[in-house]
Amino acid sequence: MQLVKVGLCAFGMSGKVFHAPFLKEHPGFFMSAVVERSKEESKEKYPESIIYRSVEDMLNHADIDVVVVNTPVQTHYEYVKMALNAGKNIIVEKPFTVTLAEAEDLVRLADEKRLFLSVYQNRRFDRDYLQVQKIIQENKLGNLKEVEIRFDRFRTESSGKQHKENPEQAGSGSLHDLGAHLIDQVTQLFGSPQKLFADIFSMKGKQFANDYFEILLYYANDLRVRLKSSVFSKEAHYAYILHGDKGSFLQERTDDQERELISGVIPEYGKEWTKPLQETDGILNFINAHSETERILTSSEAGNYMNYYQQIYEYIVFGYALPSPGHEIIQNMKIIEAAEQSSKEGRIINLV
Template sequence: MQLVKVGLCAFGMSGKIFHAPFLKEHPGFFMSAVVERSKEESKEKYPDAIIFRSVEEMLRYADLELVIVNTPVQTHFAYTKMALEAGKNVIVEKPFTVTVAEAEELIRIADDQNLFISVYQNRRFDRDYLQVQKILSEGILGNLKEVEIRFDRFRTTPSGKDHKENPEQKGSGSLHDLGSHLTDQATQLFGIPERVFADVFSMKGEEFANDYFEVLLYYKDHLRVRLKSSVFTKEDHFAYKIHGDKGSFLQERTDQQESELVAGAIPVYGKEWTRPLSESDGLLSYLNENSETMKLSTQSLPGNYMNYYQQIYEHIVFGYALPSLGNEVVKNMKIIEAALESAEKGKIIDL
């Protein structure tokens, strides 16, 4: 099997949980370099990876085909540009960049260099989202009228992460962080909306970046899609509520890949590796051909972030379709920018 040499720009939570384990277990990747500015924590599990003290040093000396930019969002533009100019393909963590203008410049550079940028939209591989995708593909709900997608947490105290919570840092806050997942799911399922209206602010106070948002997307054919997130949600809601003229589907957010990886689970190449659900996590209610109401409890199938890396590998080696292209994800960023403008001005923004 052809080996793809990869360099990891950071070995914090993202590197340890979402990237390094999958690179190690996938037989087509070799993590040959990792940036750790002062520590050497990667040595225990990844002794073959050369440790560099800066991204610049890694790009200068490491033999790499693919670079993963998993540093704070405020550095995504600079490091991705640096990697592209060094002739490397790039996976960049979400959110892609701080601004649309930055993302568009990186896309131009990648095109000029005949390289690719893929944004790590891992939530496309969550079990709950895949179940929603499946139900919608069956058309059982008829013409869709109203959709709500939520990503809530209960994190009422500051995390101490300046790049995420300091309102003076551009790109900080929940709208860029969790909103990048919700806008991606909305555009994947329903396309680009015509207009945006939003409420975005900090429930913890003005000294913190936004930790609450409600974004309303206006689509043609009278469809409304609402994206919501709060850090003051102790009890779970249905994460997805989808209503059409023939029925409704409610889906819980039940994917546990992140928590299992944090607990030490090892992803497996080529098969499912997460724990199965013990009960149903969805409710489907619809009218059958005789206009009778049918109610079903549903259970989603396992998701797998390894499939993201498998698609990356197949693109590099076989030229197959690339997941979450930069020029596709930049559309999500336009929604985020429109939402911030809407919240500031208190009006609907046309896209």
């Protein structure tokens, strides 16, 4: 099996939870380098990885084919550009960049260098999203008329993460953080909207970056899609609500991969490594082919973030499709910037 050597730009939560475990368990990857500026926490689980004290040092000395840029979003542009100029392929955490202009510049540079650039949109592999995708593909709801996708939390106090909560830092706040997931999912499901209207602000106060957003997306055929997130949601809502001219589907957010990874569960290659769902997590209510109403309690099948790295490997070795390529995620950045403009100006923004 061809071995792909990878360098990890940071060993914080993202590195410990979303990248290193999968690179360790996938037989096609070898995490040969990791950046830790002052600590050596990676040594315990990844003793084979050489520790570097800076991204620059890793790029200058490490034997790597792919660089995972999993640092704060405010550094993505600098580090991705540096790695591309060093001749390395790129996996970059979401959100891709702070601005659309930065994203476009990096995609152009990657194309010039003939290197791949993929954005780590891991929630394409969440069980709940995959279930929604399946229901839409089965066309049991008929022509969709209204869709709502939410990602709510109850976090009324500061997390202490300045790059996510400082309103003075561009790219901080829920729109870039959670919004990057919801916007990616909706564009995967329905493509690019024609226009949008957004309301974005901080419920915790002006000393914090935005922690609430509501974005109304206008599609052809009168489809309306609402994306919403709040940090003052003690009781869970349905994460996905779909209404069509033949029925409705309600889906809870039940993917537990992040929690299980944090608890130390090993994501075994080629297996469903998450705990099985014990209860139903969705409601499908529709008119069937016999004009009869069916109401079914549904259960989503396991998601698996390993599939992202499997797709990366298959692209490198077999030339299969690259998951979430940079040029595709540029559309998401356009929506983020248009949402910011809409909220600031209080008006609908056309996207086409």
